[in-house]
Amino acid sequence: MFDHDRSDPAPSPAVRDLERIRDAAAWVFDLDNTLYAASVDLFAQIDQRMRAYIAAFLGLPVDEAYKLQKQYFYQYGTSLRGLMHRHGMSPEPFLAHVHDIDVSVLEADPVLDAALAALPGRKFIHTNASTRHAERVVERLGIARHFDAVFDICEAAFRPKPEPEPYAELVARHGLDPTATVMVEDMARNLGPAAALGMTTVWISNGSELGATDAAGVRIDHVVQALPPWLDGIVARVD
Numbered sequence: 001m002f003d004h005d006r007s008d009p010a011p012s013p014a015v016r017d018l019e020r021i022r023d024a025a026a027w028v029f030d031l032d033n034t035l036y037a038a039s040v041d042l043f044a045q046i047d048q049r050m051r052a053y054i055a056a057f058l059g060l061p062v063d064e065a066y067k068l069q070k071q072y073f074y075q076y077g078t079s080l081r082g083l084m085h086r087h088g089m090s091p092e093p094f095l096a097h098v099h100d101i102d103v104s105v106l107e108a109d110p111v112l113d114a115a116l117a118a119l120p121g122r123k124f125i126h127t128n129a130s131t132r133h134a135e136r137v138v139e140r141l142g143i144a145r146h147f148d149a150v151f152d153i154c155e156a157a158f159r160p161k162p163e164p165e166p167y168a169e170l171v172a173r174h175g176l177d178p179t180a181t182v183m184v185e186d187m188a189r190n191l192g193p194a195a196a197l198g199m200t201t202v203w204i205s206n207g208s209e210l211g212a213t214d215a216a217g218v219r220i221d222h223v224v225q226a227l228p229p230w231l232d233g234i235v236a237r238v239d
Helices: 018-022 043-058 062-076 079-087 091-098 110-118 131-141 164-174 188-197 227-238
Strands: 026-029 122-126 149-151 181-185 200-204 222-224
Touching: 043 062, 043 079, 043 091, 062 079, 079 091, 110 227, 122 164, 131 149, 149 164, 164 188, 181 188, 188 200, 222 227
Parallel strands: 026 122, 026 181, 122 149, 181 200, 200 222
Antiparallel strands: none
């Protein structure tokens, strides 16, 4: 169930006992490519709409807009942050446009639904996307009822993961005990601040190059390939 025999970002030398998972008081989940499989490629739609928006906003050819989009992503953590910082762009219209996508490619996930229902602890979503996007995704997956709140990029004052301040704000706002909290992410670097706060970290290693970017030195407690079967196994242990 737990895969630590890999050349990807190494788990901590002493992997924490599963009791910490079983007894977790709270769970913090990333959204895209975490609550659903990366193979769905929902982000391809977002990527295309982002490129078109930047091209129109800055009056650039689409290929130049795409280069700038990726440059800002790597430099600022999100393309949005770079556009706000460098071009004074208002974030709300951008977020509404790029997340106006077809989520019908997602299917309800009964295994994940059942596992979340049986899993003890409060459940939150922490995403660099918008709350509305998160709501549409979890509604489509059939799991919306399980989440206490969404902590989105707006709640984070547009500071993206893995900047540490949003993690501290999430903990403070919802009264979380980091040492009794599990964070699940598909991007290993985004687990760094969670680990620094004392959270148990779970990396969804879906094979994407981006997911392993800048992961050196990040403490990862558990590495898994897909969330639903792993959570299902956790629930079986809890029962």
